[in-house]
Amino acid sequence: AAAEPVEQDLAGLSILISAGGTREPLDPVRYLGNRSSGKQGYALAQVAAARGAKVTLVSTVDLDTPEGVDVQRVETADQLREKVLGAAVDVIIMAAAVADFRPARREAAKIKKTFDPAHPDDAPTITLVRNPDILAQAVQARGTADWPVLVGFAAETGDAGHTVLEHARAKLARKGCDLLVANEVGEDITFGKDTSTVYLLRADGGPEATVGPADKRQIAAAVLDAVRDLITVRRS
Ligand code: CTP
Numbered sequence: 001a002a003a004e005p006v007e008q009d010l011a012g013l014s015i016l017i018s019a020g021g022t023r024e025p026l027d028p029v030r031y032l033g034n035r036s037s038g039k040q041g042y043a044l045a046q047v048a049a050a051r052g053a054k055v056t057l058v059s060t061v062d063l064d065t066p067e068g069v070d071v072q073r074v075e076t077a078d079q080l081r082e083k084v085l086g087a088a089v090d091v092i093i094m095a096a097a098v099a100d101f102r103p104a105r106r107e108a109a110k111i112k113k114t115f116d117p118a119h120p121d122d123a124p125t126i127t128l129v130r131n132p133d134i135l136a137q138a139v140q141a142r143g144t145a146d147w148p149v150l151v152g153f154a155a156e157t158g159d160a161g162h163t164v165l166e167h168a169r170a171k172l173a174r175k176g177c178d179l180l181v182a183n184e185v186g187e188d189i190t191f192g193k194d195t196s197t198v199y200l201l202r203a204d205g206g207p208e209a210t211v212g213p214a215d216k217r218q219i220a221a222a223v224l225d226a227v228r229d230l231i232t233v234r235r236s
């Protein structure tokens with residue numbers, strides 16, 4: 001039987017989605033990375049394309065290319081930044097886990113275990129520098145314009161002072177994006193898993209929503225519903 005036709009409710013929209021964790025090189029063979037699998041970003045790209053959007057997926061990982069999606073590979077936050085800030089699109093969804101810091105130096109040659117023959121038991125100290133905050137720069141570049149719609153993701157853990165939701169509300173206010181998708185993370189939750197629970201927080205004061213536990217495809221659909229609703233409000 002033919003597959004059920006998907007409603008083309010995102011037709012005419014161009015969407016850039018970032019996916020995966022950035023890799024910040026230390027030397028030609030090593031990098032600082034994180035546990036992001038990229039699955040949520042790929043699910044977003046797949047669902048958005050199926051619903052008629054023109055989708056560019058800027059990715060640090062090699063998962064199967066979703067049908068109809070233009071995939072562009074990057075490694076570092078700096079490379080991702082160039083793609084994101086250089087894009088002329090209606091919507092930017094920052095699902096990537098961007099490293100906050102990178103090694104200050106990328107050594108041209110592999111770092112050797114014994115790097116100072118006078119002190120054979122020494123270990124090197126790696127100095128880090130801050131990476132650009134891509135989402136914050138996109139917010140700044142937009143200024144007072146309505147476009148592009150900007151969506152952030154936040155992986156949060158609760159702590160003694162605040163719940164996951166409290167951290168997420170503060171982050172939404174701090175970031176200045178239109179929508180924040182927050183999920184709780186921990187050793188056993190979310191990373192690399194196929195299901196999770198997320199909160200959708202809107203900057204326009206619209207209702208907060210909880211989605212899940214649901215698979216990443218269902219979460220993607222709910223995020224894209226929220227984006228579509230924001231755009232409907234913005235255009236009216
Ligand atoms: N982000 C970004 N550039 C960075 C860091 C994060 O664009 N250098 C984006 C992420 O892609 C995500 C959002 O900002 O959409 C929130 O990322 P997160 O790491 O949760 O926020 P931070 O502001 O880095 O705060 P912290 O890590 O201290 O919680």
Ligand code: CA
Pocket residue numbers: 098099100
């Ligand atoms: Ca961060």
